[in-house]
Amino acid sequence: xxxxxxxxxxxxxxxxxxxxxxxxxxxxxxxxxxxxxxxxxxxxxxxxxxxxxxxxxxxxxxxxxxxxxxxxxxxxxxxxxxxxxxxxxxxxxxxxxxxxxxxxxxxxxxxxxxxxxxxxxxxxxxxxxxxxxxxxxxxxxxxxxxxxxxxxxxxxxxxxxxxxxxxxxxxxxxxxxxxxxxxxxxxxxxxxxxxxxxxxxxxxxxxxxxxxxxxxxxxxxxxxxxxxxxxxxxxxxxxxxxxxxxxxxxxxxxxxxxxxxxxxxxxxxxxxxxxxxxxxxxxxxxxxxxxxxxxxxxxxx
Numbered sequence: 105x106x107x108x109x110x111x112x113x114x115x116x117x118x119x120x121x122x123x124x125x126x127x128x129x130x131x132x133x134x135x136x137x138x139x140x141x142x143x144x145x146x147x148x149x150x151x152x153x154x155x156x157x158x159x160x161x162x163x164x165x166x167x168x169x170x171x172x173x174x175x176x177x178x179x180x181x182x183x184x185x186x187x188x189x190x191x192x193x194x195x196x197x198x199x200x201x202x203x204x205x206x207x208x209x210x211x212x213x214x215x216x217x218x219x220x221x222x223x224x225x226x227x228x229x230x231x232x233x234x235x236x237x238x239x240x241x242x243x244x245x246x247x248x249x250x251x252x253x254x255x256x257x258x259x260x261x262x263x264x265x266x267x268x269x270x271x272x273x274x275x276x277x278x279x280x281x282x283x284x285x286x287x288x289x290x291x292x293x294x295x296x297x298x299x300x301x302x303x304x305x306x307x308x309x310x311x312x313x314x315x316x317x318x319x320x321x322x323x324x325x326x327x328x329x330x331x332x333x334x335x336x337x338x339x340x341x342x343x344x345x346x347x348x349x350x351x352x353x354x355x356x357x358x359x360x361x362x363x364x365x366x367x368x369x370x371x372x373x374x375x376x377x378x379x380x381x382x383x384x385x386x387x388x389x390x391x392x393x394x395x396x397x398x399x400x401x402x403x404x405x
Contacts, residue, residue: 148227150227150376151290153230155231155295155305156235157298160236160239174190202239202331207242209243209361209365210240212365213226213369214246215249216365224250226292231253231256231282233255244267252272253268255276287309292372293324295326310354310355321376323367323368325368326357326358329359
């Protein structure tokens, strides 16, 4: 008699299959529904999203690096490499104020959110890494509130910062799924100085607003006009006719945490806390329910 065969592994327990090209749709769906489940469990209905550079340090660290660069220049013969290091340290000292401002703005938003008494409203959300992302999560922590970190696995191994609420710490493989969760829950967007990634995120969201793929009201703050007006000439786009003058109303510039907060608080109260929403004539789009479930008894998929 032949021996009974060993039971084969079920497909959903087969790690080789799940990591194969054929199972990519399953992995994409996992990055949609696993965050959905956690957001439901913790009653996170909406967020205020911070974007900005990973390379901006806290002021104390920027001062330490600047002092070290100055001391090195004094003790060694000047060279092109040393000059570049000192110039980088000087730039870092200038940019560090944006870390401090992001921390303060996130603190103000979180402190205000806690007074609303409506569950987890307007939770600070960042990309989960260092720099401005860390500053945003840090500010929320200083105010004693939760915050979200939507991290991404990169070759340079971007690790989650220490200030994200543990239960709201996410790790994504697919950029587009990460961007979905940035946009889907956002009720406001704040763009601090940054590079390719920040510019990509800014223009993608502005395109969705411009083309009405995002129908909800979404206040967009571009923080640091001195930086951004040097990097991006929005007025030139109007002059060349590639956008309309009306498109410039999609965003607002601010340069102090208090002014940005006052604007966002007024907008969010008017749009989301006084019953006002997008125009009733706007076409309806499919919605993913974020109705809370009992965290102790999560529903099966």
